[in-house]
Amino acid sequence: MSDGMIEFRKEFFADERDDTLNEIGKPTRRQDILGHVTGRSPFYDDHLFQGLLHMRCARSPHHAARIRRIDTSEAERTPGVVRVLIGRDVPLNLNTLLSLLDFGIDDEPVLATDRVRYRGEPVAAVVADSEATARAAAAKVRVEWEVLPHVLDVEEAIRPGAPVVLDIYPGNRFIYHGKYDHQKLRYGDVEAALRAADHVVEGRYQMSPIEQAPIETCGAIAAPETNDRFVCYSSTQALFFSLATSSKLLRLPSSRLHFIGGTVGGGFGGKVDSIHEPLAILGAMLTGRPCKYMWDREEEMQVGAPRGAERWYISDGVMRDGRIVARKFVGYFDSGAYTRLSSYAIIKAVGHLPGPYTIPNVSADVSCVYTNRTPATAMRGFGITGVDFAIEAHMDKVAEVVGMNPIDFRILNAYRDGDMKAHRRSAKNCALIECCQVVAEKAGVQLSNAARTASSRQGGGGDRGRLPAHTALDQSGRVEGFDTGSYARKAGQRPATQHQVPAPVAARASPATQAASVQSRPRVEETRVAPSASQTTQQPAPPQQHPAPPSAPPRSGPIRFSSLSGFRRR
C-alpha cells in the first residue's frame, strides 16, 4: 500500500487490543501478483481448446411480450451453425438462485419459452464454429412476438392494475415468510413518537441501477472430459453456487461437473448469477464439443444484472435538542424482472436499519418489487449501500432543521456500547463517535464540547439498552396463498392461473392467538424468535435486557435461510 493511505489511531480502545500483530499494518504481497504482472493468471478465456464452439443468444427486443412462435430453421441452416438451443432443450428450465437455500420460488427460465419480461432476455442460443457465425445466425432466429404492456417504475408496478411481471407474484412484490408482501421492521411506536416530536423531517431518495462493469466480461467455457464429466472454466465469483445451479438445471449429479474458477477479471458482485455455466455445459453436452458462452461488452452492459435501483422514503421525528426519537422507512428495491438476489438484499437492508444510530422507535416496510427492467443482483454491499446513502443524506437534512452541525448531530445520536438496536441486538465495540471526531479534526470542523468529549464507551446502555415497553404492530400487506412451511413457497402445485390480489387480513390478530402460534413452533424456533423482525412484531417485547441465548440448539437438519442473520439449522 502506498505510504500515507492507512493511519493507525492506536490511542483509541488501546486496552481492548493486543498489538502484537504479525500481519496487520505491514504490507504483504498478494499471492497472485506474479501471475498478474506477467499476464499469466489463468482467466477463463485463457484456456484454449481444439474445435471450440461459440454460443450467442437471440434476445428479446421488448420489455414484455408473449412468445407466439420461435423459428430457428434459418439460423440452423447457416453454414457453421452446429446447434440452436431453445427452452425445451434445458432439462429444468426454471430457477431462482436462492432455491439452493430454500429461499423463494423458481421464477426464471434459462431460455424464455412463452413470455419475456425484460429487454435482452434470451430466447435461443446459437452454437457455431466461430463467434462471427454465431452472431450472424442469432440474428436469424425469428420470433413472433405479442407485445405486452410493461412497467419500469417500482411505485407504478405496485399500483392496482399494473401489468403483472410474474404470475406467481400477482402484486409484483416478493412474498416474505409466506405472509407479507414486504419485509417488516417494528420497534417501539413510530406513529406516536412522530406525533410527539418537535419536528418531522421527510425525505425521498432514489438510486439508479449501477453496472458492475468488470473489464473481463462474464462467461464460461465447458468441454467434455474423458471420464464422463464436463469441465467448466468460469468467471464466476460463486463457484459452488454455479456448480449446484448447473447441477440442478441440467439434472446432472454434481460429481459429473468439474468446475475451475477463482481467477476473476473483476467481479464486484456481478459474477454471482450462474447465467453462463449451465448453457455452456449444455452446449458441450449436446454437441460433444467444447463450448464457450461469453458476453460481449454490449451484453455485459445491457443484460448483465446491475446493482438494482432503490427508492427510499424516510420520516424522522426529532426533538429541538437534536435527539431523533422516531424513524420510519418505506423502501422499494427494483428487482427487475426476476428475483435473483434482491429478496435477500432487502433482508440485509432491514437488519441494518436505522443505520448506526440509537433511535427508540423505528419502523420499516421494504418491498422487493418486480418491474420489466434487467434483473438486479449483488454489488458491493448491496442492500446496505443504497439505504446508507439515503440515511446519511437524511441525517444532513435533519441536522439543518435543528440547526446543528452534521457531525455534532451524528455524535449525539450515534450508537454507544450497550445500546439496543432496532433488530434487538445489543450494540458492542461501537466506534462511530471516535470516527466522527477524527473526521471533524481532519476537516477542521469545530465540534461542541459535548461532542468532542463524547465516547462510544460512555453514556450507552441503561434505558437506551432496553427494548421498548410497547411495540405497535399491524398486519399491513398480509397475503394469503403462500405456504409458510417451506420458505415462501406458493401453496399447492404452482397454480399459475391463480391471480389473487394480496388482500389485507383482519386488522390485528389477538395476542393470545399470536402467542399460541409462536408456542406451537418447534422449540429451537421459539428460542430464536427474538432476532427476527417480522416474528418479534407478533408479540409485545418482553422487558428483558438480554435475550437468553438458545439452549443447545440441535446441530442436525437441513440448513435454512434465516430471515435476518443468514444461515440457520433447524
Add this chain to the structure above:
Amino acid sequence: MAKKPVTFTLNGTERAAFADPGQNLLDLLRRGVGDLTPKYGCAQGGCGACTVLIDGAPHLSCLVLGETVEGRAVETAAGLSGAALHPLQEAFMVHFAAQCGYCTPGMLMAAKALLDQTPKPTREEVEEAISGNLCRCTGYEPIIAAILSVANGSVRA
C-alpha cells in the same frame, strides 16, 4: 473467404499465422499464435485491456486488423520478462498496482511505450499515457506510483 498468411515478429521472435478475413490482431495473437496476455475487454477500443506495441507504439489490438501486422514488430506483456522481471513488473508488484489483474498486461504495455520514449515522465505524462486503459478495481494511484518509481529508479528500494 480465404485466410491470409501473416508473418511478423512477436517479442523479437519471427511468427507466422493465418488471419481470417476481418480477424482483429487481438484474436490473431490469442487464438492464432497462443499469446494470451492481451485481454478482451470490449472490442470497441474503449478499455485498453488489449494494448500491444506495434513498432514501439501502443495500439489497441482489438481495432487492428490481424493481416496488417505483416512485417512489423509486435510486443506484448509476454515479452516483458526473461530470466528476470521487467522493472515495470517489479514496480507493479511492490506498489500493489494490480488487484484483479485483468487490465494489467495492457497497462504495462502502455507504461512501457511511455518510458521507452520518455524515460523521466512527469506525473501528468504518466496519467496521459494510461488514460486509455481502464482499471475497474480503480487502482490508478498505485499504478501511477509504480510507473513513476521506475522512472525514478527507486523500484528496488
